[in-house]
Amino acid sequence: MQGTVLQYIRQIPWGHNREIVSKCQNVSEAVFYVQGTIQNNWSRAILLAQIESKLYERQGKAIHNFQLTLPKPQADLARDTLKNPYNFDFLTLGQEAKERDLETALTNHIQKFILELGQGFAYMGRQFSLKVGGDDFYLDLLFYHTRLRCYVIVELKADEFRPEYAGKLNFYMNAVNAN
DSSP: OHHHHHHHHTTSOHHHHHHHHHHOSSHHHHHHHHHHHHHHTOOHHHHHHHHHTTHHHHBTOSOOOHHHHSOHHHHHHHHHHOBSSOOOTTOOOOTTOOHHHHHHHHHHTHHHHHHHHOTTEEEEEEEEEEEETTEEEEEEEEEEETTTTEEEEEOOOSSOOOHHHHHHHHHHHHHHHHO
16 A cells, blocks of 8 residues: 555645645555546645545545446446535525525536536536426536536525425436436
């Protein structure tokens, strides 16, 4: 392992290495950030933001059913793509913010939003129009994931979860898949 670590650290600037060594708790975490820097070409500011947001601890931690619904390589990639929780501290919204306020803030900060989502996300649009049976529906945000080769629908809600939200999202996923 030591030889591998040396190969990694030689590929990134000294300042990045210094930040990783001084802020990481263990070798696995440090290697994670070194690999992330190499794969994503993170600037030192982005690297520090990823470390401060505890990306290592959040990566691949979302609750999912990928192992049951996707083939193995795609299930592993999908699992590693998601985080729990996502960190949107760059937004300055209060508790009174509505869904449209959240959507506007996320799209106004689309670069930071995509960085938080992770590598491979391509922004397709906001209030993306979807026709089903002659009726118009609008997806809050639509992305395409280039590595998973699938669409990612973001349905924003500014209140507590309700079971009907899952039904609505399932309807959107089926409609996008059909189109």
